[in-house]
Amino acid sequence: MKRKDPLTVLRDHVIATDDQTGSPGMKAVDIERALERAGFAIMSNEAAALLAFIVSRRGINEPVLDQVLIDLGLAHIVPYDPAQHTGGSDQMLPGDSYLKYSDALSAVLEHGRVHISAASGKLQ
Structure with a gap:
């Protein structure tokens, strides 16, 4: 079909x-x-551009990903605040640089969580 x-x-x-x-x-x-x-999702143009970038390069390393997220407006660097930010490592100190995701990227990650967990079960 x-x-x-x-x-x-x-x-x-x-x-x-x-x-x-x-x-x-x-x-x-x-x-x-x-x-x-019907199998579609509404996502920001920036998130679609990020996916296209990753697929066209067949992968991406962490520093490049961080820079592309910033360039596309999907994230920005803020001072780390342990009371506000839950994704920091144990080694981060208040005031360290922290990559904060935009609402658009957070929505994509939330939507994709279920699909990623379903796909990861098929890949193992």
Whole structure:
């Protein structure tokens, strides 16, 4: 079975639910869920660019990844604050440089967590 492209999914969903009433927020949630059922996810252009960069280079090392995240606006360097930042190592001291992810990247990581854990089980 051929997979539908995102615009076809949206058009089909809008046509199928055209006569239903609902708030704009609920309509947005319905559209996002229709895309997810079809195997798509809404993500920022910057996150898609990051994925394309990694795939085109067939991998990436940590320093390059950090720089690309900063260049794309998916992360920025802030002073480490143990009360705010949960991802620091035991060796980090308050005030050290800390790479803080943007909301867009955090949303992608949260969405991808389930898919990554499912895929990692298949790879082992």
